[in-house]
Amino acid sequence: MEKLEQLYEGKAKKVFATENPELLIVSYKDDATAFNGLKKGTISGKGVINNRMSNFLMGKLLEPKGVATHFVEELNDRETVVKKVQIVPLEVIIRNISAGSFAKRYGVEEGIVFDEPTIEFSYKNDDLGDPLLNTYHALALKLATKEEIETIQTMAFQVNEALKAYFKTLGIDLVDFKLEFGRLSDGTIVLADEISPDTCRLWDDKTHEKLDKDRFRRDLGGVEDAYQEVMRRLMGE
Numbered sequence: 083m084e085k086l087e088q089l090y091e092g093k094a095k096k097v098f099a100t101e102n103p104e105l106l107i108v109s110y111k112d113d114a115t116a117f118n119g120l121k122k123g124t125i126s127g128k129g130v131i132n133n134r135m136s137n138f139l140m141g142k143l144l145e146p147k148g149v150a151t152h153f154v155e156e157l158n159d160r161e162t163v164v165k166k167v168q169i170v171p172l173e174v175i176i177r178n179i180s181a182g183s184f185a186k187r188y189g190v191e192e193g194i195v196f197d198e199p200t201i202e203f204s205y206k207n208d209d210l211g212d213p214l215l216n217t218y219h220a221l222a223l224k225l226a227t228k229e230e231i232e233t234i235q236t237m238a239f240q241v242n243e244a245l246k247a248y249f250k251t252l253g254i255d256l257v258d259f260k261l262e263f264g265r266l267s268d269g270t271i272v273l274a275d276e277i278s279p280d281t282c283r284l285w286d287d288k289t290h291e292k293l294d295k296d297r298f299r300r301d302l303g304g305v306e307d308a309y310q311e312v313m314r315r316l317m318g319e
């Protein structure tokens with residue numbers, strides 16, 4: 083499969099057309115941003131890790147469990163064929179443990195293990211800084227239908243159960259993560275975008291060491307090593 087014209091360049095990936103109007107090629111970059119693009123940098127080797135990790139989790143873990151995803155085929159270290167979707171402009175965030183904006187917003191410490199996972203939505207809109215919204219707001223803004231939102235919620239919790247259990251076998255606590263969903267041409271909702279240390283908080287379950295993008299956001303050092311460590315545990319390398 084060949085890349086045709088570049089359709090989009092985002093903060094972490096480039097998106098290309100292919101001969102097949104239903105398929106795209108995504109190419110993962112080493113560029114890193116945080117705080118809605120205010121902080122910029124490079125995490126060497128990140129694109130390779132995010133590409134391979136996202137493909138592994140979608141193709142080998144979630145698809146066999148019946149979660150439909152956009153994943154089609156890994157072309158090489160950085161490039162993957164995916165089904166083209168119309169992205170539902172919602173960032174779907176699931177949390178198992180308090181951290182990040184949850185801890186800040188509600189004035190609690192990080193690391194509180196919840197009895198039940200939480201779900202929240204942000205409006206995917208960089209100009210507005212991805213504002214938090216509830217399902218009524220999403221309906222009012224016609225971002226998705228009621229049925230689509232219900233499907234997305236069910237799928238997001240399924241993804242959480244599968245990922246949480248799998249990461250635990252690797253000695254990693256899945257603290258929280260962001261998902262994006264999209265509509266195929268026939269309207270079917272599938273999981274899209276990526277699942278990686280850019281989009282998940284991953285803590286070593288013994289030392290509580292952060293193995294994710296918070297090392298970049300908070301200038302903790304050892305960013306590349308943390309991404310490598312997750313990859314090593316995930317794929318034995």
Ligand code: ADP
Nearest residue numbers: 092093094095097152164165166167169274275
């Ligand atoms: P951002 O747009 O937030 O800077 P990226 O750099 O990751 O993010 O760019 C990838 C873009 O491609 C995102 O806007 C994402 O929503 C979109 N995308 C992800 N998967 C698909 C897909 N299967 N079809 C169409 N668009 C997708």
Ligand code: UDP
Nearest residue numbers: 175181182183184258259260280281282283
């Ligand atoms: N997240 C993401 N992209 C975003 C916002 C959040 O991938 O635009 C992920 C983030 O990596 C974390 C989870 O979603 O795993 C929850 O993030 P939070 O709301 O705590 O925001 P942050 O602390 O990143 O500002």
